[in-house]
Each structure stands twice: as C-alpha cells, then as structure tokens.
Amino acid sequence: MEISFTGKTAVVTGGSYGIGRAMAAALAACGARVYIFDVEQTPLDFKASIVACDVTSRHSLRAAFDVSGPPDVVMINAGTGIVKPLAETDRAVWDKTIALNLTAAFETLQEASARMKPKGGAIVLTASTNSYDGEENLIAYNATKSGVLGLVHTAANELGPFGIRVNAVNPGLIRTRLTKGSFDNPAVLKDYFRAIPMGRGGEAAEVAKAAVFLASDWASYITGATLLVDGGQMCCKFGPWRDEDATFESDHWQRR
Ligand SMILES: NC(=O)c1ccc[n+]([C@@H]2O[C@H](COP(=O)([O-])OP(=O)(O)OC[C@H]3O[C@@H](n4cnc5c(N)ncnc54)[C@H](O)[C@@H]3O)[C@@H](O)[C@H]2O)c1
Numbered sequence: 001m002e003i004s005f006t007g008k009t010a011v012v013t014g015g016s017y018g019i020g021r022a023m024a025a026a027l028a029a030c031g032a033r034v035y036i037f038d039v040e041q042t043p044l045d046f047k048a049s050i051v052a053c054d055v056t057s058r059h060s061l062r063a064a065f066d067v068s069g070p071p072d073v074v075m076i077n078a079g080t081g082i083v084k085p086l087a088e089t090d091r092a093v094w095d096k097t098i099a100l101n102l103t104a105a106f107e108t109l110q111e112a113s114a115r116m117k118p119k120g121g122a123i124v125l126t127a128s129t130n131s132y133d134g135e136e137n138l139i140a141y142n143a144t145k146s147g148v149l150g151l152v153h154t155a156a157n158e159l160g161p162f163g164i165r166v167n168a169v170n171p172g173l174i175r176t177r178l179t180k181g182s183f184d185n186p187a188v189l190k191d192y193f194r195a196i197p198m199g200r201g202g203e204a205a206e207v208a209k210a211a212v213f214l215a216s217d218w219a220s221y222i223t224g225a226t227l228l229v230d231g232g233q234m235c236c237k238f239g240p241w242r243d244e245d246a247t248f249e250s251d252h253w254q255r256r
Pocket residue numbers: 013014015016017018019020037038039040053054055056077078079080081100126127128129170171172173174175176177178179
C-alpha cells in the first residue's frame with residue numbers, strides 16, 4: 001500500500017520555506033491538492049497554491065480557509081525562534097514568539113478542526129526537541145514548543161470522536177533559514193552533532209516524511225503522539241562522537 005492523498009485537500013502553514021515547504025512538496029508528491037498559508041510568496045518547483053495569510057490574524061486565517069475549502073490534512077508549522085538569554089527576553093520578544101508559535105497554532109487548530117469535523121482528517125503540528133529540554137537562550141521558544149504538546153494532547157482527546165487525528169513531529173536541528181546561523185558555522189556544528197547518534201543535522205525533507213506518515217492512513221490508529229525526528233539526539237545524554245576515533249567533515253561525524 002502506498003501513501004496517497006489523491007482527492008484530498010492539504011493545508012500547510014509556513015509552507016513557503018524550510019520544513020513547511022518540504023511538507024507541502026511531499027504532500028503534493030502524494031497527490032494532495034496543497035494550499036500553503038504564508039506571509040511570504042516564493043516560486044515553487046511543485047504543484048501548490050500559496051495563499052497570502054498571516055496566521056497570527058484570525059481574520060487572515062479564516063479568509064485563507066475560505067480559499068482552500070475544508071481541508072482533510074492540516075500541517076500547523078509556521079513558527080520562529082528568537083535567540084535571547086532569559087535576562088534579555090523582553091515582553092516584545094515573548095509576545096511575538098507566543099503569538100506565532102502558540103496562539104496562532106491554537107487558532108489554526110480551532111479554525112481547521114471546525115471545518116474538518118463533518119468528514120474527519122489529520123492534523124500534524126510542528127513541535128520540537130525543545131518541547132522537552134531547556135536549550136539556553138531560547139526561553140520563549142521552548143515555552144511555546146512545550147505548549148504545543150498541550151495543544152496536541154487536548155485536541156487529540158476532543159477531536160478523536162470526530163475522526164480527526166492530531167499528532168506532532170518534533171524535529172531536532174534541521175537545515176533551514178531559521179538555523180542558517182548554526183549551519184554556517186562548522187565549529188558550532190561539530191560540537192552540537194557530537195551528541196547526535198547519527199552524527200549530523202537533519203534535512204527538511206526528513207521531517208516532512210515523518211509528518212506525511214502521521215497524516216496518512218498508515219498512522220490510522222495514531223493520535224496524540226509525538227514523533228522525534230532528531231537523529232537520536234534525545235535518546236542519549238552525552239552522545240557517541242569523540243575525536244579519538246571519529247572525524248568531523250562536511251557537517252557530518254564519521255568513524256575512522
Ligand atoms: N529548523 C529547525 O531546526 C527546527 C527544529 C524544530 C522545530 N522547528 C519548527 O519548524 C517550523 C518551521 O521552521 P523552519 O525551520 O522551516 O523555519 P523557516 O523560517 O525556514 O520557515 C518558516 C516559515 O513560516 C512562515 N511564516 C512566518 N511567520 C508567519 C506568519 N505570521 N504567518 C504565516 N507564515 C509565517 C515563513 O514565511 C516561512 O515560510 C517552526 O515551527 C519551527 O519552530 C524547526
């Protein structure tokens with residue numbers, strides 16, 4: 001059995017770039033009619049419609065869902081991270097992060113599920129490994145990504161009776177615009193990836209495949225779940241890579 005979304009409508013928020021773009025491409029490749037809700041327009045090399053939408057505005061979200069029509073699959077993915085120590089995280093940084101990563105995710109969930117109830121479907125939220133840990137200088141981000149798990153659990157509970165499954169992918173460090181600062185700095189990557197059993201960062205397409213699986217019939221009995229896509233980062237405390245028996249080249253640890 002192949003994963004197929006033929007005849008299905010899929011919405012991806014934040015799908016113009018990064019992980020969302022890979023999700024949109026993967027859904028399109030599986031036959032879905034894809035609508036990207038994004039503040040940015042960009043040329044696409046796959047079939048999808050970009051609907052101008054600021055997900056932090058309920059009005060804008062409603063107008064976008066009016067364009068897509070009732071969806072079968074929704075990927076609630078738009079998000080950002082602002083790097084600031086606790087002491088320097090002012091109210092503006094806090095509010096901006098909460099507005100996009102948590103409040104907009106909640107409102108997208110509410111608007112989407114209201115339209116999905118008659119026929120059922122699947123929702124996948126993009127959480128993070130930071131839903132579970134306290135990576136420094138990301139207090140607002142980490143709080144939102146922990147909060148996303150609360151959305152997943154509660155929505156899975158309330159929407160199960162309507163045939164709507166709600167799950168999350170929890171990416172580790174993935175190469176996107178958001179993480180360009182890290183990926184442009186081999187010294188940072190070398191240290192970071194010491195603690196990742198697979199010895200490297202992730203690609204957006206690798207997160208997209210996990211999200212598509214969760215949205216598909218292959219996951220028909222999975223709801224309220226979180227799926228780490230992190231190369232094993234969260235399963236180990238210190239990681240397996242040492243200079244004595246491994247080398248770091250081309251952004252990748254390899255055994256000698
Ligand atoms: N890259 C990583 O390492 C990583 C790790 C864990 C979780 N995540 C999560 O993945 C999601 C996507 O991140 P990414 O790395 O692809 O970032 P990205 O910056 O490459 O993409 C984010 C997308 O969201 C869109 N967007 C921003 N504000 C918006 C708004 N108000 N309304 C609609 N769209 C908006 C952007 O235009 C862009 O297309 C985020 O929720 C992020 O927290 C990323």
